[in-house]
Amino acid sequence: MQLLLVEDNQTLGQAVEIGLSQRQFMVTWVRTGAAAISNFNRQEYDVAILDLGLPDIDGERVLQSIRKKGVDIPILVLTARDQTSDVIHLLDAGADDFMTKPFDVNELAARLRALLRRRSGYASAKIECGPVAIDTSSREAFVNGREITLSRKEYELLQLFVMQPMKVHPRDKIEALLSSDTHVVESNALEVHVHNLRKKLGQRELIETIRGVGYRLRCKD
Amino acid sequence: MQLLLVEDNQTLGQAVEIGLSQRQFMVTWVRTGAAAISNFNRQEYDVAILDLGLPDIDGERVLQSIRKKGVDIPILVLTARDQTSDVIHLLDAGADDFMTKPFDVNELAARLRALLRRRSGYASAKIECGPVAIDTSSREAFVNGREITLSRKEYELLQLFVMQPMKVHPRDKIEALLSSDTHVVESNALEVHVHNLRKKLGQRELIETIRGVGYRLRCKD
DNA sequence: GGTTTTCTTAAATATTTCTTAAGATAAATT
DNA sequence: AATTTATCTTAAGAAATATTTAAGAAAACC
Numbered sequence: 001m002q003l004l005l006v007e008d009n010q011t012l013g014q015a016v017e018i019g020l021s022q023r024q025f026m027v028t029w030v031r032t033g034a035a036a037i038s039n040f041n042r043q044e045y046d047v048a049i050l051d052l053g054l055p056d057i058d059g060e061r062v063l064q065s066i067r068k069k070g071v072d073i074p075i076l077v078l079t080a081r082d083q084t085s086d087v088i089h090l091l092d093a094g095a096d097d098f099m100t101k102p103f104d105v106n107e108l109a110a111r112l113r114a115l116l117r118r119r120s121g122y123a124s125a126k127i128e129c130g131p132v133a134i135d136t137s138s139r140e141a142f143v144n145g146r147e148i149t150l151s152r153k154e155y156e157l158l159q160l161f162v163m164q165p166m167k168v169h170p171r172d173k174i175e176a177l178l179s180s181d182t183h184v185v186e187s188n189a190l191e192v193h194v195h196n197l198r199k200k201l202g203q204r205e206l207i208e209t210i211r212g213v214g215y216r217l218r219c220k221d
Numbered sequence: 222m223q224l225l226l227v228e229d230n231q232t233l234g235q236a237v238e239i240g241l242s243q244r245q246f247m248v249t250w251v252r253t254g255a256a257a258i259s260n261f262n263r264q265e266y267d268v269a270i271l272d273l274g275l276p277d278i279d280g281e282r283v284l285q286s287i288r289k290k291g292v293d294i295p296i297l298v299l300t301a302r303d304q305t306s307d308v309i310h311l312l313d314a315g316a317d318d319f320m321t322k323p324f325d326v327n328e329l330a331a332r333l334r335a336l337l338r339r340r341s342g343y344a345s346a347k348i349e350c351g352p353v354a355i356d357t358s359s360r361e362a363f364v365n366g367r368e369i370t371l372s373r374k375e376y377e378l379l380q381l382f383v384m385q386p387m388k389v390h391p392r393d394k395i396e397a398l399l400s401s402d403t404h405v406v407e408s409n410a411l412e413v414h415v416h417n418l419r420k421k422l423g424q425r426e427l428i429e430t431i432r433g434v435g436y437r438l439r440c441k442d
Numbered sequence: 443g444g445t446t447t448t449c450t451t452a453a454a455t456a457t458t459t460c461t462t463a464a465g466a467t468a469a470a471t472t
Numbered sequence: 473a474a475t476t477t478a479t480c481t482t483a484a485g486a487a488a489t490a491t492t493t494a495a496g497a498a499a500a501c502c
Contacts, residue, residue, distance in 0.1 A: 001232070046232045073230075116232055138389045139434060151459055152433040187462050191479065211469070211478065372448055408451050409490085416491060432458065432489065 001116070004048040005029045006036040006062070007078070008055050012101070016049065019105035025112070033057030040066040047112055050095075051078040063095060074115035076108075098163070129165040130219035132206065134158060143201055153178050154197045161207065161217035170214040222337065225269040226250045227257040227283070228299070229276050233322070237270065240326035246333070254278030261287040268333055271316075272299040284316060295336035297329075321385070350386040351440035353427065355379060364422055374399055375418045382428065382438035391435040 003025045007013040017027045033054045052059035077098040126135045133142040141150050175190050198204045208216050224246045228234040238248045254275045273280030298319040347356050354363040362371050396411050419425045429437050
C-alpha cells in the first residue's frame with residue numbers, strides 16, 4: 001500500500017513513518033507543500049496524510065490544488081488541537097478524514113484502512129457513533145438506522161459532534177462554526193440549535209452539557 | 222462472461238477484480254488507456270468497465286476511439302465524485318452506464334448484468350426508480366408505466382436523478398449540467414425546471430428539496 | 443419567415459430556518 | 473436557603489431560501 005506523508009515536523013514524521021511501515025504501508029515522506037504537490041501529480045499513491053501546519057504553503061491550499069487536478073485518493077488531514085472548527089471546511093475542500101495531534105498510531109492506521117476500504121467500494125461514507133450516524137456525501141443523518149431530517153446548521157452541528165465523539169467542544173468554537181463570517185451571534189442561538197437537535201435525535205442525553213465549557217456527544221453507554 | 226477492466230488504481234482495481242470474479246465474471250485487468258485500446262481491438266469481451274481518470278490518455282478519448290472502431294459491447298464508466306456533470310456527455314460519447322466512486326461492488330455487478338441483459342435483447346434500456354422510469358436510448362420517461370412528455374432539460378434533470386436515486390445532487394452541480402458551456406445561469410432557472418418536472422411527474426414529493434444544498438429523487442417509501 | 447415550444451428572467455408568494463428575547467429550570471456559590 | 477449564574481425551553485419576528493406564476497427571449501420546428 002503506497003502512502004504519501006506530508007509532514008514538516010521531524011519527530012512526528014519519523015514516528016508516523018516507522019509506525020506505518022511496521023503496519024504494511026510503503027511510506028513516502030515529504031516535508032513541504034511544494035514537494036507534496038509535485039508528488040501528488042505522479043499519481044502513484046493509494047492514500048495520503050497531510051499536515052495542515054506546513055511552513056511554506058497553507059495546507060488547505062495544497063488540498064484544493066491537488067483535488068482540482070483530479071487526484072482522488074483518500075486524504076487524511078492532521079490538525080492541531082485548536083483548529084477543529086476548520087474541520088468542516090476541510091471536509092468540504094476535499095479531505096476524507098482528519099485527526100488532531102497528538103494521536104495514536106494504531107488509530108491512524110485503522111482510519112487509513114477504513115478510508116481504503118471505503119474507497120474500494122465495499123463501504124459507504126457513513127460515519128457512526130453509537131446510535132447516531134451521518135453520511136457526509138449525501139448529508140443524511142440517522143438514529144438507530146432511521147433517517148432524520150436536519151436543517152443545515154443542525155447537520156453541521158451533528159457532523160462536528162460525530163467527527164469527534166466524546167470530545168468536549170467549547171461553546172466559542174461551535175459558535176464560530178455556526179456563524180457566518182459576516183454575522184456574529186450575540187444571543188443564545190447555539191443553545192437553541194442544540195435543543196432542536198436533541199429533540200430530533202430523540203435521546204436528550206446523547207448530547208451532554210459540560211457546564212461553563214460546551215457540549216459533547218456520548219457514544220458509548 | 223468476459224469482462225475488460227480498465228483501471229490504473231491498484232487498490233480499486235484489485236477490489237473490483239476480486240469482487241467480480243466471485244460473481245462469475247472473467248476479469249481481464251489493464252492499467253492504461255493504450256492497453257485498453259489494444260485489448261478492445263481483440264473484440265473478445267462481453268462487457269467493459271472504464272475508469273475516466275487514466276494517467277496516459279483521457280478516458281473520454283478512449284471511449285470515442287473504441288466506439289469509432291465499431292466496438293459495440295456495453296461499457297460502464299467510472300467517474301470521480303465531482304465529475305457527475307459530465308455524465309450526460311459521456312453517455313452521448315458512447316458510454317452505456319456510469320457509476321461514481323466510491324461505489325458498492327454489489328451494485329456494480331447488478332448494473333453489469335443489466336447491461337448484458339439489455340444487450341442480449343431481453344430487456345430495453347429502461348432504468349427504473351420507484352414509480353419513475355426512463356429509457357435512455359429513446360429518451361422516454363414514464364410514471365407508473367404511463368409515458369410523460371418532457372422537454373430536453375426536464376429529461377436531463379430526471380435522468381440525473383434516476384441514475385443516482387437517493388443521492389443528494391447539489392444545486393451547483395445540477396446547474397452545471399443544465400447550462401451550456403457558454404451560458405451561465407444567474408437566475409432561478411433550476412427551480413423552474415424542477416417545478417415543471419414535478420408537475421409532470423404528478424407526485425411532488427418524489428423530488429425532495431434539501432434546503433441549502435440541492436435536490437434528490439426518492440424511490441423507496 | 444412564421445409558428446410553436448422551450449428556456450430564462452423576474453417578481454410575488456410561500457415556506458423553512460435562524461435569531462432573538464424572555465421566562466423557566468437547573469446547577470453552583472454564598 | 474437564598475442568590476447568582478448558566479443553560480433550557482418556548483414562541484414570535486426576521487432572514488434566508490424555495491415555489492409559483494407569468495411574460496418576454498431564444499431556440500426549434502415546419
